[in-house]
Amino acid sequence: MAIIVQKFGGTSVGSIERIQNVANRVIETIxxxxxxxxxxxxxxxxxxxxxxxxNQLSKNPSKREMDMLxxxxxxxxxxxxxxxxxxxxxxxxxxxxxxxGIETEPIHGNARIKAIETENISRLLNEGxxxxxxxxxxxxxxxxxxxxGRGGSxxxxxxxxxxxxxxxxxxxxxxxxxxxxxxxxxxEARKLHSVSYDEMLELANLGAGVLHPRAVxxxxxxxxxxEVRSSMEFEAGTRIEEEVSVENNLVVRGIAFEKEVTRVTxxxxxxxxxxxxxxxxTLAKNGINVDIIIQSMTNQDVTNISFSIKSSDLEETLMxxxxxxxxxxxxxxxxxxxxxxxxxxxxxxxxxxxVAAEMFDVLASNDIxxxxxxxxxxxxxxxxxxxxxxxxxxALHTAxxxxxxxxxxx
Amino acid sequence: MAIIVQKFGGTSVGSIERIQNVANRVIETIxxxxxxxxxxxxxxxxxxxxxxxxNQLSKNPSKREMDMLxxxxxxxxxxxxxxxxxxxxxxxxxxxxxxxGIETEPIHGNARIKAIETENISRLLNEGxxxxxxxxxxxxxxxxxxxxGRGGSxxxxxxxxxxxxxxxxxxxxxxxxxxxxxxxxxxEARKLHSVSYDEMLELANLGAGVLHPRAVxxxxxxxxxxEVRSSMEFEAGTRIEEEVSVENNLVVRGIAFEKEVTRVTxxxxxxxxxxxxxxxxTLAKNGINVDIIIQSMTNQDVTNISFSIKSSDLEETLMxxxxxxxxxxxxxxxxxxxxxxxxxxxxxxxxxxxVAAEMFDVLASNDIxxxxxxxxxxxxxxxxxxxxxxxxxxALHTAxxxxxxxxxxx
Numbered sequence: 037m038a039i040i041v042q043k044f045g046g047t048s049v050g051s052i053e054r055i056q057n058v059a060n061r062v063i064e065t066i067x068x069x070x071x072x073x074x075x076x077x078x079x080x081x082x083x084x085x086x087x088x089x090x091n092q093l094s095k096n097p098s099k100r101e102m103d104m105l106x107x108x109x110x111x112x113x114x115x116x117x118x119x120x121x122x123x124x125x126x127x128x129x130x131x132x133x134x135x136x137g138i139e140t141e142p143i144h145g146n147a148r149i150k151a152i153e154t155e156n157i158s159r160l161l162n163e164g165x166x167x168x169x170x171x172x173x174x175x176x177x178x179x180x181x182x183x184x185g186r187g188g189s190x191x192x193x194x195x196x197x198x199x200x201x202x203x204x205x206x207x208x209x210x211x212x213x214x215x216x217x218x219x220x221x222x223x224e225a226r227k228l229h230s231v232s233y234d235e236m237l238e239l240a241n242l243g244a245g246v247l248h249p250r251a252v253x254x255x256x257x258x259x260x261x262x263e264v265r266s267s268m269e270f271e272a273g274t275r276i277e278e279e280v281s282v283e284n285n286l287v288v289r290g291i292a293f294e295k296e297v298t299r300v301t302x303x304x305x306x307x308x309x310x311x312x313x314x315x316x317x318t319l320a321k322n323g324i325n326v327d328i329i330i331q332s333m334t335n336q337d338v339t340n341i342s343f344s345i346k347s348s349d350l351e352e353t354l355m356x357x358x359x360x361x362x363x364x365x366x367x368x369x370x371x372x373x374x375x376x377x378x379x380x381x382x383x384x385x386x387x388x389x390x391v392a393a394e395m396f397d398v399l400a401s402n403d404i405x406x407x408x409x410x411x412x413x414x415x416x417x418x419x420x421x422x423x424x425x426x427x428x429x430x431a432l433h434t435a436x437x438x439x440x441x442x443x444x445x446x
Numbered sequence: 447m448a449i450i451v452q453k454f455g456g457t458s459v460g461s462i463e464r465i466q467n468v469a470n471r472v473i474e475t476i477x478x479x480x481x482x483x484x485x486x487x488x489x490x491x492x493x494x495x496x497x498x499x500x501n502q503l504s505k506n507p508s509k510r511e512m513d514m515l516x517x518x519x520x521x522x523x524x525x526x527x528x529x530x531x532x533x534x535x536x537x538x539x540x541x542x543x544x545x546x547g548i549e550t551e552p553i554h555g556n557a558r559i560k561a562i563e564t565e566n567i568s569r570l571l572n573e574g575x576x577x578x579x580x581x582x583x584x585x586x587x588x589x590x591x592x593x594x595g596r597g598g599s600x601x602x603x604x605x606x607x608x609x610x611x612x613x614x615x616x617x618x619x620x621x622x623x624x625x626x627x628x629x630x631x632x633x634e635a636r637k638l639h640s641v642s643y644d645e646m647l648e649l650a651n652l653g654a655g656v657l658h659p660r661a662v663x664x665x666x667x668x669x670x671x672x673e674v675r676s677s678m679e680f681e682a683g684t685r686i687e688e689e690v691s692v693e694n695n696l697v698v699r700g701i702a703f704e705k706e707v708t709r710v711t712x713x714x715x716x717x718x719x720x721x722x723x724x725x726x727x728t729l730a731k732n733g734i735n736v737d738i739i740i741q742s743m744t745n746q747d748v749t750n751i752s753f754s755i756k757s758s759d760l761e762e763t764l765m766x767x768x769x770x771x772x773x774x775x776x777x778x779x780x781x782x783x784x785x786x787x788x789x790x791x792x793x794x795x796x797x798x799x800x801v802a803a804e805m806f807d808v809l810a811s812n813d814i815x816x817x818x819x820x821x822x823x824x825x826x827x828x829x830x831x832x833x834x835x836x837x838x839x840x841a842l843h844t845a846x847x848x849x850x851x852x853x854x855x856x
Binding site: 052055056086089090092093094095097098100101102104105107108111112114115116118119120122123129130132134135156179181 | 462465466496499500502503504505507508510511512514515517518521522524525526528529530532533539540542545566589591
């Protein structure tokens with residue numbers, strides 16, 4: 037019998053009625069002759085409510101105690117889903133993270149899974165039970181309760197699928213799959229039948245928001261077949277797997293974008309081995325996430341370094357750089373806000389050297405100036421004016437034929 | 447340094463403000479140079495809310511899953527109290543039942559504590575931490591989460607006090623101590639300075655409701671010094687300990703009472719060795735709690751057996767007896783509802799044979815007919831008309847001089 041892991045997020049289990057729906061989805065999978073392990077998050081807003089209670093007591097509650105507090109959320113869901121399945125005549129059993137054998141690093145609030153002891157789950161599956169596991173949580177060697185940080189339940193599901201050698205891992209969510217771009221902005225956006233792990237990673241990092249990058253990485257490393265699908269509708273979702281069948285010979289698979297980007301340029305830095313390291317170590321220490329980094333060496337004694345950040349981090353970035361002026365010896369700092377990042381993503385780019393050129397051509401012919409460029413093997417990112425972001429996405433979506441209906445007949 | 451265990455019930459931790467109050471009480475005890483272990487229940491109505499969620503899914507949810515669900519309640523409280531203490535600058539750490547080493551029988555919903563592994567708590571106390579333990583919950587040898595049933599947090603506190611050889615165990619509650627009788631009915635009711643374990647057991651069983659009998663038994667077996675006190679007010683409470691100083695030579699320590707009692711009499715039973723066993727096994731199997739049982743053997747071939755039950759159990763009792771008529775061979779069944787039980791409790795009775803007689807005398811002179819009598823070494827219980835219950839309690843309270851103010855000057 038094949039083992040299937042199914043993960044349902046907070047919205048999917050947000051009410052008693054929705055928990056009943058989830059139970060029905062699980063029963064459907066059981067009825068097809070599979071063994072099922074279900075991973076669930078906390079119900080809807082319950083995590084926010086717990087955080088709110090803690091914040092009434094402390095502005096900065098300890099991460100250990102927050103883990104203790106928040107892990108009750110999934111524990112409530114697993115027992116309720118188990119009760120729902122039992123009341124429908126199915127043999128279900130709920131397990132907390134530690135009962136499921138999920139061992140993590142000793143880091144509160146953002147631990148990584150170190151190992152999974154599957155003995156308990158395997159025994160219960162072999163007894164014919166539906167096993168329901170609390171997502172997002174684990175236990176350290178010292179029996180301390182930890183949480184996995186954002187997207188933690190996705191990671192729990194993928195890690196369990198890997199450890200149990202599951203046939204597949206379904207991620208049920210409030211969207212029906214992964215789209216060529218955000219359908220709220222581009223009405224031609226189309227659901228993809230499949231994407232590769234790397235494409236998904238780029239799409240996730242760029243804000244598609246469907247799956248946490250850590251979970252995708254985990255799935256890639258252990259070759260776990262994922263499917264992102266809707267918990268409300270019964271249509272097929274998007275498969276995420278190693279080898280994606282070439283659909284229409286599409287070189288570009290999707291277009292991601294992100295608002296509120298600011299470019300910062302440090303002008304007139306002396307060429308030195310430690311310059312890059314000093315700048316970005318300083319920013320990292322101040323908790324500032326830098327996205328694109330551009331430096332082009334010249335033969336001159338001084339150089340410029342540009343990077344992009346979230347606009348909300350600008351003030352802190354400038355302060356951190358100023359404080360290090362004596363070490364860095366730069367001449368001045370320029371910055372430009374009101375920008376956005378637009379990226380095209382697709383594994384096919386590796387063998388199609390003209391894709392970046394085509395992108396620049398499309399943008400230019402739409403009167404959109406490119407402020408920064410960054411390329412990887414399967415992605416080209418550009419920074420443009422935020423006011424022209426949607427226009428850029430629209431033009432690229434059309435130019436790369438992502439709205440094509442052909443694929444949907446597959 | 448002395449270890450003190452302090453237990454706070456659901457009402458005492460029912461809001462963020464009250465959790466702050468509890469933190470202050472704990473800090474006061476720490477500041478007096480003690481090591482403190484705190485045991486807490488779930489916040490106010492949170493258990494009811496969880497039960498309500500489960501009942502929307504199933505009329506009869508499994509006890510295992512209810513344990514999984516309900517134990518989140520105390521887990522929320524321990525983390526919040528820990529956060530409150532930390533925000534006031536004190537080093538606190540919360541522990542779930544299993545982290546605190548509380549091992550129970552493998553019975554869901556009503557487990558007894560088998561052992562406590564104190565290693566973890568002792569280490570944390572020696573590191574100078576305030577240890578906050580989730581009441582009501584434990585873990586089986588097979589790592590299943592269990593609950594201790596009603597009054598479970600009291601039992602957790604007493605068991606921890608015994609295992610840690612604590613100097614005392616404070617039970618904070620919404621009353622200021624143990625009273626000579628219920629002050630809602632008798633305005634002369636007076637708080638006792640101390641009662642013995644056995645007296646407390648009789649008072650608890652008879653509905654004083656302050657401490658769970660299982661916790662008192664545990665305290666007696668391990669000689670744990672208890673004090674019942676108010677979480678809102680700072681006055682001293684009632685000590686529960688082995689040797690109670692004789693206060694005013696009071697023979698009777700308190701008067702307990704209970705409404706909605708029904709007397710059932712099985713008439714004309716053949717005298718046989720198995721008669722009693724058959725009747726009460728039948729009732730137990732039907733979940734009917736029998737309180738007083740009276741049988742007086744005669745030289746005749748037939749006998750009568752009377753017992754008291756809760757009035758709400760009458761219908762089921764009659765049905766169970768009827769179904770066993772062929773085995774029991776009784777002639778008929780009589781029953782009388784609208785009764786109440788009134789009991790006097792006090793260790794001093796053992797050496798004062800006239801106490802029961804005095805009780806009957808007081809009742810008779812107040813025109814109160816005694817329908818049933820049952821005596822133990824430290825208690826005399828009578829069943830009377832419910833309409834005369836308060837009159838009986840009042841008269842006995844006065845007759846045994848329980849309203850006396852003398853004790854309060856100690």
